[in-house]
Amino acid sequence: MKILFFYISILFCVIAAKAQQTKSFKVIDSVQKNGLANLQDSLLFANAHYKIGEGYRYSVLADSAYYHYHKAEQIYRKLKKKFKIAITLYGIAVIQKDEKDFTGSEVTSVEAIALLNQLEKTNEVDKYKSFLFNNLGLVFDQLELYDESIAYHKNALALKRTLKGNTKATIDNSKNNLALSYKNSGQFQLALDFYGQILKNKNLVNERPDFYALVLDNYAHTLYLSKKKDELPGLYLKALRICDSLDNSAASYNSIVINQHLAEYYNDKNQKDSAKYYAYRAKDISEQYHNDDLLKSLLLLSKIEEGNAAAKYLKDYIALSDSLQKAERTIRNKFARIKYETNQIEQENIRIARERLWLLIISIILIITSFLIYSVVTQRNKNKELKFIQQQQETNEEIYNLMLSQQDNIEEARTLEKKRVSQELHDGVLGRLFGTRLSLDSLNMGTSAEAINTRSQYISELKTIEEDIRKVSHELNTDFVAGSGFMDIIKTLIETQTKAYGFDYELNNNEIDWEEASNKTKIHIYRIIQESLQNIYKHAKATLVKISFEVKNNVFCLTINDNGTGFDVNKAKKGIGLKNINSRVEEIKGDLTIKSELNKGTTIKIKVKTD
């Protein structure tokens, strides 16, 4: 009977809902298109789904409504909007009840009530609570659990009475529903009382004529069931008259029941013609709707008609019943499928979310790893550089030590030479000079011819001694260590390197006073030559290297020339060998020029101020 109430509202809602629906769809579209999923947007999204669900519910498109309600419910659950969940569940419960999924509807309603109970009491909360109680009442009525049904309807009624605003219509609805439960449970007097309460309102026939007709019919039927047939069929006919006078689908739908009741009444009275008339009328109208009412009409007809016609209607009844049952099952399956599909989508979402999480974790790990690798690599490079510097220092030290030891060697050689000269003077010259002197001294006294002869012998001996002294003097004069020291080291370096690398060399060493050059300069020059030779060996494939030292206008000039393959000076700037030479030249504040011609050789020139 509740269905009836909804159909009344549908008329008003469908048009409005249509407009709203398109708007809501737009919202969903835009939300989906933009792929936004933050809290605000998903709320919008859910609201849109809810509105569409509502729209479909009023349009009696149960499965679509259910789908959108379910979507809205899931989003609300995520957002933990309890009230919204509850009202969505209410929508779902109503659909379930309409589609005769009574247990489902019961469960959904109870859950919605539980949610509402957790909220603060407001008018809106109470309103939906009363609606849910009403729904439960209807469900239990259908399940023929009249005690529960009555209890829930009473609850609903009590709650509705506390509500603010115009609650007359909804209270009347509840009363009607309560009375229906009483009627179905056989408590006709109580039912009559409530119907009476509704009908007492004289304005009702003008305000809600279809509802008035419905209640009137119910009232009359209760009378019929309680065997108080005095006012019958007058009340029935009055209700039917009101329905017929109204030209809308709700009224014509209501008239089915009234016609059925009339047919039932006349059948009882054995006025077959009237009974048949109303039964056929009920059937005709209900055929438009193809539902339970048609079923009832067919059953009624099978009772009223006789023989073959009765059998035919019974058969039709069974066929329709089967098809309705099938439809119910299908719709229930559909619900289950929608729930399953959305669950699947949910699971898919969860899976995607998990994948995203993994992706995030993996990328974080990757980033961290790459950062670590990067830092390790840079650290290693730094270490390498440090090592390189250390090595350079070591080699510098080596050269320094080499020079020091060379100095020592020179010192030693000097001492040795000194000793040798002194020895030579002492043993070779002095002794002979002494002997000659002594002899001449002794001969000095003699005047004999023999003495004169011997004397001249000694004098010529003096000459030999003179010669010897000159020799020693000459040896002393030629500085046996001249140009040694640093130049010796360089010479040794060039000799050993060129020998090892297998090329010839020419060393043009103009007398250069190395004593004035600082050790730093010497070390760097040594290293530059070493590095250059290495480069020549590695890259140039030369056969001859010319190295020359010059000093011009207080500028020292080192030139290293090879006859190798040469290279592109601009491109090779970054080679480590050249870099080394560069840094060394900078270190001694020198000037480096490199000239190179392909297949003709390379010339490196380094100029350093001597001061």
Place this chain on the structure above:
Amino acid sequence: MIEHIKILMIDDHPMIIEGYQNTLLFTKKDNQELSIDIANNCDEALAFMNKSIEKSVPYNVLFVDISLPPSSDGTMQSGEDLAEYARKILPNAKIIVLTMFNESFRIHNIIKTIDPEGFLIKSDLTSSELASAFQAVLNNPPFYSGTVNRHIRKTITSNIVIDDKNRKILHLLSQGVRTKNLASHLDISISAIEKRKKQLRELFSVHDGQDETLIENARKEGFV
């Protein structure tokens, strides 16, 4: 009466020996008859000495040069060793040391170890001095060169007394040997050498701690 004098001259320079011979032959007294053997190295000298003992005609006078190349068997390192040996086997021979060395240390050492009858520094020597030295050694030893006399006088008059090791340290330092190498020359530890050097610096009142000053002061005092 003819005085027969047997002489062994040891010097690695034939020219010097010739000089000695010339001088002696020219300046000998008429009653003296000289028989001179010449040895140019330690080995020859040893052979002559041993032979003279065998024949029981030992040498009366030995002219010994200090700086001689070592003997082939290595027992004789210089004229000094040779002279010492001669002292043992020819106790009656008069030894005249002739040397180019005029450093106090060497002079000191030679006097101490050999105590020669004649000690002549070649640079001082003239033929007349050699002649008089020869005669003096034969009749009235000892005869020392002026340099030797000066050295002896200096050491006697000096208040400073130092032992042989310190003397050697001074000598080696004056030769330009470094302190770190002194140990190997002297067979004592470096710390011991440092200790001795400290002593020496105090003895020769060296205040700046320089080796050069030490040597200079020591030379003044006749120890180098």
